[in-house]
Amino acid sequence: MINKKKTTIKDIANALNISPAAVSKALHDDSRISAKTKEAVKKVAKELNYQPNHLASALRRGKSNLVGVIVPRTNSNFFSSVIQNIEEVLNKEGYNIIITQSNESYKKECSNIDTLLFTQVDGIIASMANETISLNYYEKIKSKGIPLILFDRGENDLNVDYIGINDYESSHMIVEHLVEQGCKRIAHIGGYRRTRIFNNRIKGYIDALKKYDLPLDESLLIESSLTLEDGREKMLQLLNLKNRPDAVYVAGDYAALGALQVLNENNIDIPNDMALVGFGNEPFTSMVTPTISSINQHSTEIGKLAALTFLERVNNPDIKQTLNKKILDAELIIRDSSHVKKD
Amino acid sequence: MINKKKTTIKDIANALNISPAAVSKALHDDSRISAKTKEAVKKVAKELNYQPNHLASALRRGKSNLVGVIVPRTNSNFFSSVIQNIEEVLNKEGYNIIITQSNESYKKECSNIDTLLFTQVDGIIASMANETISLNYYEKIKSKGIPLILFDRGENDLNVDYIGINDYESSHMIVEHLVEQGCKRIAHIGGYRRTRIFNNRIKGYIDALKKYDLPLDESLLIESSLTLEDGREKMLQLLNLKNRPDAVYVAGDYAALGALQVLNENNIDIPNDMALVGFGNEPFTSMVTPTISSINQHSTEIGKLAALTFLERVNNPDIKQTLNKKILDAELIIRDSSHVKKD
DNA sequence: TATATTTGCTTAATCGTTTAAGCAAAAGTA
DNA sequence: TACTTTTGCTTAAACGATTAAGCAAATATA
Structure with missing residues (x-):
């Protein structure tokens, strides 16, 4: 049988x-x-x-039809959705994907890259770990001559394809929205400046304040690891200011949730006493009370574009890889935490 | 260069x-x-x-050192944690894993299996999609002679290794806890009986009621798809009963969150007027107000055991695969939604 | 000293597929 | 009719590693 x-x-x-x-x-x-x-x-x-027998044909043709994907973690809605869309596009073209997680660790990321190269993948689509500063290992991918596509967390210096949203512009949209709600003192709990996307959000925040003639108060701009715990801490710090802000823009949803908890615990009226906006549109932003306004990062499009960019590269191997950024416009989703009912 | x-x-x-x-x-x-x-x-x-060159050695040795993992989705904390632990154990033994998602779709699951077999994986570790009833495709894996390990969502009829928690006992723990809080009318929003784990939870619920001499009221036992939306709907149904329950045990955290929202919207005091317990210990259960009591499914142990079971199988290929269940005791995490302060 | 064993390598086949090169038969062309 | 071209296949060499079998030299044993 x-x-x-x-x-x-x-x-x-x-x-x-x-x-x-x-x-x-x-x-x-x-x-x-x-x-x-x-x-x-x-x-x-x-x-x-x-x-x-896939192994035999891959060996003979020098092509595995496997694409490696490296993400910081899969249990975030953003990354899992990006992955799903990469898979959808690539499956149609006969490619399968291997997913690996770095858990935000540089060491794990390096071993993931080794694993993928070892498996003879035809290309790698990656979003970098928070920890990653050295680009040695990514250079290793490039030196193998296989396409490398970065998304969300990328690095200009690598001179490869990059797909992400317009972080700078997103900050503008958020500040504009908060100004429209009547906010005058807008704080920003941002990520670390060394990560490019967070630096861009900070720059966007500063420039938007200028645009709306709001003074930049250094005590209202805080760098953070953007975990839930750190969000709580930084929110408390803001509440303890003599001159409190009337709005907080947090560069990550988990930290925004921490901020929300602190505000609720202190019986602060959201959004009337303090408006709150997060970033990432994680599912829980629409589950908590009040629901949190956030930025939709267009994971679907990012995933699809990343896959299509890979296909373009792999089908034109003679064209040298250069810095090639595809920047999408983000979308602000307004929820209860920043929507002041006017009457 | x-x-x-x-x-x-x-x-x-x-x-x-x-x-x-x-x-x-x-x-x-x-x-x-x-x-x-x-x-x-x-x-x-x-x-x-x-x-x-991994392809060459894999071809020659007839072993790819790749293990396929199939999960309904990766953006759940349970599954992503299981995956992480599978990876950790298998990497040490020289195996790499390929993660695929079924999105709860039977069709996608079948194509995932084809993909993995095509890639010549040495084994498959899977948790079945909700939709899956026919076992044809899983039989296909068995007929290839490679190990198949199921976890969480499994099926006795396949006669393979299975790792999961004690669903029946978990229901007992929950009912016991609610009785201790003084609850007398405990409702259960369960999953569909056709899925074994949900059927076990329902059986556990019924038997536990008997044990504590609580009458089984048919109107308090409802089957559901366990989505957030369905949780809302079924909670409303319970609220509209002439004789309302004083506690609800929901077989999934997302549905429990829906129930929580409805209770909050109706200004029902949780847990004093209505206690609430979920299942799965998703991170948001500790983020919402009030925090939701839930069952920890031991994703770490399940992942590790699944990997170790695979290794055992692959290292003893002559031993015929038979039904071999490893059932872990679950843990009830008591939070505000079911903790009545006694004074 | 003669024989057996061990050491340290080589040779060549193999895994299953792809593909360049070749060749006879059929079909087309002058 | 005599040739070129096309069709439809076969042969054989790859792809890069592993491994059974073999063989000479070194070492051990009787």
Whole structure:
């Protein structure tokens, strides 16, 4: 019953009394094989339950049709959605993906890269760990000559394709929205400036304040690790100021949630006493009370674009990889935490 | 600068004027190769930046050292944690994992299985999609003769290894806890009975009621898809009963969150007027107001055990795979939603 | 000293597929 | 008719590693 021995192209060849080469060509619809033979081969292949040996063909062709994906973690809605869309696009083109997580650790990221190169992937799509500063390992990918595509967390210096949202502009949208709600003192709990996307959000925040003639108060701009705990801490810090802000823009949803908890615990009216905006549109932002306004990072488009960019690269291997940024406009989703009812 | 041509075992052999076979053996510390040669080989390998071609060795040895993992989705804390632990254990043994998501769809699950078999994985660790009823595709894995390990969502009829928590006992723990809080009418919003784990939770609920001499009221036992929306709906249904329950045990955290929202919107005092317990210990259960009591499913242990079970199977291929259940005791985490302060 | 064993390598086959090169038969062209 | 071209296949060499079998030299044993 159970067919332990796997059927190979040779078995089909023997069954039909033709050569393995003919079988291979028939299965690939080679023009030099007659329609009759093709039909016969496909019929026998099905009968014998033939499954091509991917390893053999990959070895011979020098192409594995596997694409490696590296993300900081998969249990974030943003990353899992990006992955899903990468998969969807690439599957259609005959590629399969291998997902690995760095857990925000540089060391893990390096070992992931080794793993993927070892598996002979045809390319790597990655979002860098928070910890990552050295680019040695990413250079290693480039030196292998396989396409490297970065998204969300990228690095200009690598001179590769990058897909992300317009962080600078997102900050503008948020500040503009808060100004419209009547806020005059807008604080920003941002990420660390050394990470490019967080630096851009900070720059956008500062420039937007200027645009709306709001003074930049250094005590209202705080760098953070953006964890839930750190969000709580930094929010408390803001509440203890003599001159409290009337709005807080937090560069990550988890930290925004921490801030929300602190505000609720101190019975501060959101959004009337303090408006709150997060970043990332994690599902829980619409689950908590009050719901948190946030930025939609367009994970669907980022995933699709990353996959398409890879395909472009892999299909044009002679074109040298250069810095090539695709920046999407983000979308502000206004929820209860920043929507002042006017009457 | 860039070394396009990859170094092979042959290059090392040429450099040292020995045979490729000797190089291969030296790299694998074969006892029949002299220490001197081994040293020389390893030195040259490093100098030429040799990376073994995984495809070639996998083809030759008939082993890919890849393990496929199929989960309904990765953006759940439970699954991403299980995956992380599987990875940790298997990486140490030289295996890499390929993660695929079914999105709870049977069709996607089938195509994932095909993908993994195509990639010549050495085994598959899976948790079934909600939709999955037919086991044909899983039989296909078994018929290939590679180990199949199921976790969380499994099926007795497949007669393979299974790792999960004690769902029946978990329901007992929850009911016992609610009784201790003084609850007399405990409702259960469960999953569909056709899924074994949900059926077990329902059976546990019914038997626990008996144990504590609480009458089983059919109107208090509701089957659900356990989405947030459905949780809201079923909670409303319970609130509209003439004889309301004083506690609700929901078999999934997302649905529990929906229930919580409805209770909050109706200004019902949790837990005094209505106690609430969820299942799964998703991170948001400790983020919402009030925090939701829930069951910790021991994702760490499940992941590790799944990986170890696979290793056992793969290292003892002659032993026939049979139904082999490893059931862990779950842990009830008591939070504000079910903790009545006694005075 | 003669024989057996161990050491340290080489040779060559193999894994399953792809593909360049080749060749006879059929079909097309002059 | 005599040739070129096309069709439909076969042969055989790869891809890069592993490994069974073999063989000479070194070492051990009787």
